Amino acid sequence: MMEWWNRGEKARWIAVIFCLIPARANAEELQVAVASNFSKAMAAIAVEFEAVSGHRVRVIPGSTGKHFAQIMQGAPYDVFLAADVRRPEELEKRGMVLPGSRFTYAVGKLVLWSPRAGYLDGEGAVLKNGNFRFLAMANPRHAPYGRAAREILQAMDLWAELTGRIVRGENVGQAFQYVKSGNAELGFVARSQLHDLGVASKGSHWEAPDRLYAPILQQAALLKEKVSGREFLAFIRSETGLKIICSHGYDAPDP
Numbered sequence: 429m430m431e432w433w434n435r436g437e438k439a440r441w442i443a444v445i446f447c448l449i450p451a452r453a454n455a456e457e458l459q460v461a462v463a464s465n466f467s468k469a470m471a472a473i474a475v476e477f478e479a480v481s482g483h484r485v486r487v488i489p490g491s492t493g494k495h496f497a498q499i500m501q502g503a504p505y506d507v508f509l510a511a512d513v514r515r516p517e518e519l520e521k522r523g524m525v526l527p528g529s530r531f532t533y534a535v536g537k538l539v540l541w542s543p544r545a546g547y548l549d550g551e552g553a554v555l556k557n558g559n560f561r562f563l564a565m566a567n568p569r570h571a572p573y574g575r576a577a578r579e580i581l582q583a584m585d586l587w588a589e590l591t592g593r594i595v596r597g598e599n600v601g602q603a604f605q606y607v608k609s610g611n612a613e614l615g616f617v618a619r620s621q622l623h624d625l626g627v628a629s630k631g632s633h634w635e636a637p638d639r640l641y642a643p644i645l646q647q648a649a650l651l652k653e654k655v656s657g658r659e660f661l662a663f664i665r666s667e668t669g670l671k672i673i674c675s676h677g678y679d680a681p682d683p
Contacts (some may be wrong), residue, residue: 456655481659492681506656508649516530516649525649538577538617541633555584564596565578595611
C-alpha cells in the first residue's frame with residue numbers, strides 16, 4: 429500500500445476538507461457492502477461521516493464471499509469493505525475497482541475465548557492439555573479468521589491432533605455463537621466480537637501472539653466513481669475513522 433504523506437498530515441488535510449463541506453442539497457446516498465465482522469464499527473463510522481458530509485450511508489452487512497459474488501453479478505454497491513485482501517484484489521484484477529482506491533482499513537486480531545472465567549490462561553495451555561470436548565473456529569477454506577486459527581494450531585503442532593474435535597462455522601460470527609451457546613467450550617473468535625458484544629471482560633481469553641499467524645488484513649475499495657465514495661474512504665483513513673476502528677477491537681493499519 430502506497431502512502432503519499434504521513435498519517436498526521438493526511439488527517440489534518442482531511443479535517444480541513446470536511447470542515448469546508450456544507451450539508452448540501454445534492455447529497456448522495458452511498459451503498460456500502462461491509463464484512464459482517466466490521467458491521468458495528470461501520471455503523472459508528474457511518475453516523476460520524478453523515479454528520480460531517482451531508483451524505484447518507486446505507487450499510488449492507490454480509491459475508492465477504494457473498495458480497496464478492498453479488499458484485500461479480502452486478503450488485504449496485506458503491507464501496508466494498510471486505511474481511512480479506514483476496515476478494516478486493518481479485519475485483520481489481522478484473523477492472524471492477526477504481527484504480528488506486530484499494531487499501532487496508534483494519535487489521536483483525538484473533539482471540540481464543542471461553543465464557544468460563546479462569547478457563548484459559550495467558551499461554552493458551554488448554555489447547556495442549558486437551559481439557560475440552562470441542563473447539564470452534566471459522567472454516568479455514570473460506571474465512572480469513574479460520575485460516576488464521578489453522579495457522580496458530582499448525583504453529584503449535586496441534587492441527588492434526590485436534591482436527592477431529594474442531595467445530596467449523598461458515599464464518600467467525602458462527603464460530604462465536606457455537607462458543608456462546610455452549611456447543612463448544614472454547615473457540616477462536618475475533619477480538620472485535622468481544623468488544624462489540626460487551627464480553628471482552630467476561631469469561632477468559634488468550635490473545636494469540638502475532639508471530640503465530642499472518643496478519644488479517646481487511647481491505648476496502650471504491651467500486652464506482654462517486655464524490656461521496658471518495659470522501660467516505662478518506663474519512664475512514666482519517667484520525668476520527670481510525671479511532672473508531674481501534675475502539676472496536678481492531679488494530680490500525682501501518683501508516
